[in-house]
Amino acid sequence: MEKIVHNHPLRAFNSFTLWFEDVLNKIMSSKYNPFYYHGALPQFYLWVLYLSGLLLFAYYIPTIDNAYLSKKLVNAWTSVDYINNTLPFGAVFRGMHRYAGDAMVITIILHALRVWFTDRYRQYRWVQWVTGIALFLTVLFIGQTGYYLVWDERSLVLTRMTASAFEALPIVGPGLKAWFLNGDTITNLTLSNYLFIHIGLSFALLFGLWLHYVRMTRPVLTPPPAINYVLVGLILLCVFLFPITSGKMADLNTSPTNFDVDWFFLFPYAMLNAMPVEMFWLVMIGGTALITAIPWIIIRTPPVEAAEVVVNKCTGCSLCFKDCPYQAIEMVPAPAGSRFKLLATVMPYRCSGCGVCVGACAFDAIDLPNLPDADVTAQIKALVEAKG
Amino acid sequence: MSALFSPKGIVILLLAGVCVATSILMLWSELQYTGNFPDWIAWLMGPLGVSNLFNELKASLGDPLVKQLQAAGAQAQLGDYGYALFMFVALCAAAVAIMIIGKEDSEEKTILPLKK
Amino acid sequence: MADKKTVITLICERAADVNDITDASGQVKEVPGLKVIKFPCSGMIQPLMIEAALKAGAGGVVVCGCQIGDCYYREGNRMIRERLLGDRPPTLKKTVDKRRVLALWLSKLQKDRFISECKEFVAQMQKLNGEGEAAR
Numbered sequence: 340m341e342k343i344v345h346n347h348p349l350r351a352f353n354s355f356t357l358w359f360e361d362v363l364n365k366i367m368s369s370k371y372n373p374f375y376y377h378g379a380l381p382q383f384y385l386w387v388l389y390l391s392g393l394l395l396f397a398y399y400i401p402t403i404d405n406a407y408l409s410k411k412l413v414n415a416w417t418s419v420d421y422i423n424n425t426l427p428f429g430a431v432f433r434g435m436h437r438y439a440g441d442a443m444v445i446t447i448i449l450h451a452l453r454v455w456f457t458d459r460y461r462q463y464r465w466v467q468w469v470t471g472i473a474l475f476l477t478v479l480f481i482g483q484t485g486y487y488l489v490w491d492e493r494s495l496v497l498t499r500m501t502a503s504a505f506e507a508l509p510i511v512g513p514g515l516k517a518w519f520l521n522g523d524t525i526t527n528l529t530l531s532n533y534l535f536i537h538i539g540l541s542f543a544l545l546f547g548l549w550l551h552y553v554r555m556t557r558p559v560l561t562p563p564p565a566i567n568y569v570l571v572g573l574i575l576l577c578v579f580l581f582p583i584t585s586g587k588m589a590d591l592n593t594s595p596t597n598f599d600v601d602w603f604f605l606f607p608y609a610m611l612n613a614m615p616v617e618m619f620w621l622v623m624i625g626g627t628a629l630i631t632a633i634p635w636i637i638i639r640t641p642p643v644e645a646a647e648v649v650v651n652k653c654t655g656c657s658l659c660f661k662d663c664p665y666q667a668i669e670m671v672p673a674p675a676g677s678r679f680k681l682l683a684t685v686m687p688y689r690c691s692g693c694g695v696c697v698g699a700c701a702f703d704a705i706d707l708p709n710l711p712d713a714d715v716t717a718q719i720k721a722l723v724e725a726k727g
Numbered sequence: 728m729s730a731l732f733s734p735k736g737i738v739i740l741l742l743a744g745v746c747v748a749t750s751i752l753m754l755w756s757e758l759q760y761t762g763n764f765p766d767w768i769a770w771l772m773g774p775l776g777v778s779n780l781f782n783e784l785k786a787s788l789g790d791p792l793v794k795q796l797q798a799a800g801a802q803a804q805l806g807d808y809g810y811a812l813f814m815f816v817a818l819c820a821a822a823v824a825i826m827i828i829g830k831e832d833s834e835e836k837t838i839l840p841l842k843k
Numbered sequence: 844m845a846d847k848k849t850v851i852t853l854i855c856e857r858a859a860d861v862n863d864i865t866d867a868s869g870q871v872k873e874v875p876g877l878k879v880i881k882f883p884c885s886g887m888i889q890p891l892m893i894e895a896a897l898k899a900g901a902g903g904v905v906v907c908g909c910q911i912g913d914c915y916y917r918e919g920n921r922m923i924r925e926r927l928l929g930d931r932p933p934t935l936k937k938t939v940d941k942r943r944v945l946a947l948w949l950s951k952l953q954k955d956r957f958i959s960e961c962k963e964f965v966a967q968m969q970k971l972n973g974e975g976e977a978a979r
Contacts, residue, residue, distance in 0.1 A: 370829060370832055371829065430807070565823075568818040571818055572815040572818035573815070575812070575814050576811070579811040581799070582807060
């Protein structure tokens, strides 16, 4: 059993995490240690994004027309300008939406680093790792579409860069470009498509999150309120210190080239600027594949030895089924001739070998093959009786 | 009642005061920081013997901040979104106060109750 | 010699690091009379095991898991904590002397805290044994 901890190639990272969290425990106690809610932090920011986004959605107009501005017709840019400068508290909601997005990316990265450093992403956890990467990529793309929606000069540059990057892909390229622009060129339909992608994918995140949580019993979804206050407070501080200003309205007849890079969302565009498009796709797709494969590349522990039910002792009481943290136990109808109605059955591919089911069983009816509870009890007795 | 006047209780009361004060400051910032507030601070600082503290703080911390905010297009003297700052302070004060109270629930040692 | 009863520690191998302070038989070098059995997770500890230890004549039982909130297997330490407090089945039998059970939730780095708490607990248990003798 010791081998799991002591042959850890990431031991230094693990020790650092432990040390850091120990310091936080001393300051704010384990109950308020934000790293003990690392997965719930981005989830909380998602709710902040939904709420602030709802207000923005009420005033946002997804068109690019600017030919009739003199007749007080509005387009995407002027609607954002209205939110920013006229709507009471509009600028703060817009800023919160922007910075909550950035904060979500930061907290997702912290979450990923923590599960990686503490070795909590492999084996029976592979579903969470893979869906987590898919969720992260989706969040990045949603954030990028948010940058297109404001329809300033940067939006125009990004739209053109994305369209040409899609076009460069073999086979699917032209189709992707037409899907992305919602036609062959940039029109009003393009922005309504962006709005659809931005909001539609945001709700698709909930489906991804369901997959992310489905193998976990009682997932931790919400940090304690005190932590939530600080999380909201931090984005408000950003709103005050770095107020958001719109760029110039996009004009299809111009070709702006320079733009400020938001490193949390727009780093792929910095990459696109720095390398040929083929190289870009190679790095993006290859990098994603590599990161996705980490749980299978770094194999250093023997496979989990799943818990085993002692069929003739199991009373079908469901306690192990309720307590299993990985949904690895299901209750099936007991075989014919049994005195009981149900029988616990372990799904070995989900089992972590943690033994919580052993602790939940009052009938010694479930065992870890490498540490049967009879052995433990015998060892306890031997230690008590051995004097000295 | 006596719990309120323990050192911890006083810290919590102070934080609650900060929370209320910054909530009022949010409104004040929305009123374009009028009401001669700096004079009020000076009046308070005088008897305390730290009358220059505010000016020194503003010179060392305030001015660079004000410059940056004005570069971002701020029209009011402390930025247009002062209430976001005050709300940040209010939320953090509330959070710290709640944490001080709630910390007692977390435990590194559980002694089993004799009667259940 | 009733006051020299062994105290058994049931500990998660990821909680307070006892590898350097125990000998091969599980005896903690700095605390005489304290012996350690390691588990993959504190959630594996059955109330039955605690009862078995006390029945076999152990002076007391220390249960040690990781910091609440930081179980490697998600919620093992919460489970055993709730079982000890009687909030989650299976619980300890009513006949168990609850004074003889102590639970600690310490991270891998809190070895010193583990030793000091255990020293105190072992001393308490010896006092308790002495009282038991005197009453007899």
